[in-house]
Amino acid sequence: ANNNGVLIYLQLAERAIEIVADRGLSQHVNDAQWQAMVARMSANFVQRRFEDGLTQALEEVSALLVTYFPLLPGAQKTNEMPDAPFVD
Template identity: 40%
Template sequence: MKKFNFPRIARNMLSTHSQLKRVFPSNSLDAIERAIKQCEANHTGEIRFVIETALDCAALFAEQTTRERAIEVFSKVGVWDTEHNNGVLIYVLLADREVEIIADRGIYRKTGIDAWSQICHQIEEAFKQGLFEEGVIQGIRAVGQHLSTHYPASGQKINELPDKPVLL
């Protein structure tokens, strides 16, 4: 018989969109969008930021991990569809206070998973202190440093993906 993680299920089932708005009010989302825009001026990569309030029942009972969901979202919001395969998704599952970074194959080959794991950990630590906006912006800047190293800005930059945070 399958053992379910009932605390996780309850946390996700009880999470609401109003909690998301309280943690990430519109001024925070605007600041995050500005940080992405500023960061992308220094490289040719693309950064998408997605916050999901909670997983649905099917995902919870299938025991979908945050990483598995982030991979789905990576595809859903088109991060994989950049010319140089240098898109990066920063995904937050708010109910679990977990962060995943999914990098497209172009940038992933150059950085590996350790760089992204460290950034996720830093963002999660900021969340534990209640510093949601600050943690995300620090994470965006850290991702941007990697993109600047491997995909420096050259000439006119085409913004392939929207900078506005996505709320799911």
């Protein structure tokens, strides 16, 4: 409803990371902020600290969502899509 979804895409074979934010969140967070997050994640991955890198990125994205899209009093927290990682 708020167009505030975020996809963290890890292409393991190509060693590529991309963060795709929906338009609702993109109006608050610029490309440089997303690229800085990718750089921090990548630095952890180079050191083979995959869980640390991904956890940090998820925490940073969560903080942005709480800042720009706080849960309104009395509102139910619902997801339109599952949070579970998908590995193909």
